[in-house]
Amino acid sequence: MAITISGGVQLSGPVLLDSTGGSSPTPTPSGATNFGYTSGGKAPPWTNVATIDKFPFASDGNATDVGDLSGSRTYTAGQSSTDNGYVSGGALASYYAIIDKFPFASDDNATNVGNLTQARRGLAGQSSTDSGYTSGGSNPSISQYLDTIDKFPFASDGNATDVGDLTVARSYVSGQSSTISGYASGGEGGLNVIDKFPFASDANATDVGDPPSGRSNNAGQSSSANGYISGGYNASNASINNIEKFPFASDANATDVGDLTIARYLAAGQSSSASGYTSGGDSPFYNVIDKFPFASDANATDVGDLTQARSLVSGQQY
Numbered sequence: 001m002a003i004t005i006s007g008g009v010q011l012s013g014p015v016l017l018d019s020t021g022g023s024s025p026t027p028t029p030s031g032a033t034n035f036g037y038t039s040g041g042k043a044p045p046w047t048n049v050a051t052i053d054k055f056p057f058a059s060d061g062n063a064t065d066v067g068d069l070s071g072s073r074t075y076t077a078g079q080s081s082t083d084n085g086y087v088s089g090g091a092l093a094s095y096y097a098i099i100d101k102f103p104f105a106s107d108d109n110a111t112n113v114g115n116l117t118q119a120r121r122g123l124a125g126q127s128s129t130d131s132g133y134t135s136g137g138s139n140p141s142i143s144q145y146l147d148t149i150d151k152f153p154f155a156s157d158g159n160a161t162d163v164g165d166l167t168v169a170r171s172y173v174s175g176q177s178s179t180i181s182g183y184a185s186g187g188e189g190g191l192n193v194i195d196k197f198p199f200a201s202d203a204n205a206t207d208v209g210d211p212p213s214g215r216s217n218n219a220g221q222s223s224s225a226n227g228y229i230s231g232g233y234n235a236s237n238a239s240i241n242n243i244e245k246f247p248f249a250s251d252a253n254a255t256d257v258g259d260l261t262i263a264r265y266l267a268a269g270q271s272s273s274a275s276g277y278t279s280g281g282d283s284p285f286y287n288v289i290d291k292f293p294f295a296s297d298a299n300a301t302d303v304g305d306l307t308q309a310r311s312l313v314s315g316q317q318y
Contacts (some may be wrong), residue, residue: 014059024142032317033057034269038279038306039068039087040076041313048092050070052102052110053306055289057272060303061194061287065231066107067155077125077175078134078268080315081154085316088134089123095139099152099160104318113157116150118142124175125314126182128199130154134247145169146190149205163202174220174269176227178248185229188216194254208251211244219269221276223294229254230278232265239263239283243292243300257297260290268315282311
């Protein structure tokens with residue numbers, strides 16, 4: 001049995017009871033050992049890009065340019081199946097509902113395979129075994145902040161459906177995924193919130209904890225046991241370097257467990273089976289790829305560079 005978390009980290013093993021009385025696989029990471037991806041964004045001086053970068057998990061190294069999105073856009077969400085990376089929503093001259101897909105097996109451009117229920121930017125991405133999720137965001141023509149949770153299938157190309165709501169409408173939020181639930185943490189309009197929603201059924205989210213620092217424009221990562229929130233803006237709109245961790249096994253607040261090498265916001269988050277990554281970011285534009293361990297609480301180290309310094313990016317992993 002294999003399951004995908006955090007947009008691409010796969011777990012396999014015998015089934016056991018989880019803290020909610022349901023079943024989930026033993027956390028035996030067997031996937032997401034290959035590559036992290038950083039998609040889209042803005043590069044200096046203020047240029048929109050469609051670039052898809054790929055960097056290795058097996059060794060520390062720089063990223064390579066492996067393809068392009070169907071069009072340049074920013075403020076997107078990232079999702080990952082076992083076979084493909086997805087980039088959803090975003091903005092450029094207008095707001096987009098586009099869902100792009102690119103293959104992991106070969107370096108190639110993305111194709112447009114569906115649409116979200118709402119065009120929006122600043123949304124979070126989550127991934128279950130068989131579906132991608134987008135939560136929150138903003139589109140001033142609809143509302144300053146949105147609470148929508150959309151779901152789209154991995155097995156076939158298709159549009160998303162609206163399956164629930166966050167507890168607080170907000171944008172510039174980060175996403176995390178356990179084997180059974182999606183999480184949306186922080187965000188403008190609801191800074192001190194960690195929301196959780198189930199993958200097994202379509203339902204609204206519940207508020208299960210708080211980050212220790214109110215923040216938005218943060219990146220999200222997931223291990224088999226914990227969700228992570230890295231970087232972002234604090235409530236005073238200053239860049240921060242905090243790495244915070246909250247447990248999947250119980251509903252609880254996040255704790256500060258380390259620092260990025262550089263304080264920054266609007267970066268992408270990626271997750272291997274052993275480490276969290278934060279790539280790119282703003283204040284000003286950065287090309288830094290940071291890595292921090294899941295096995296212990298520690299600061300991040302700079303392990304490589306993207307092909308372009310850029311921000312407003314989304315992350316995927318394989």
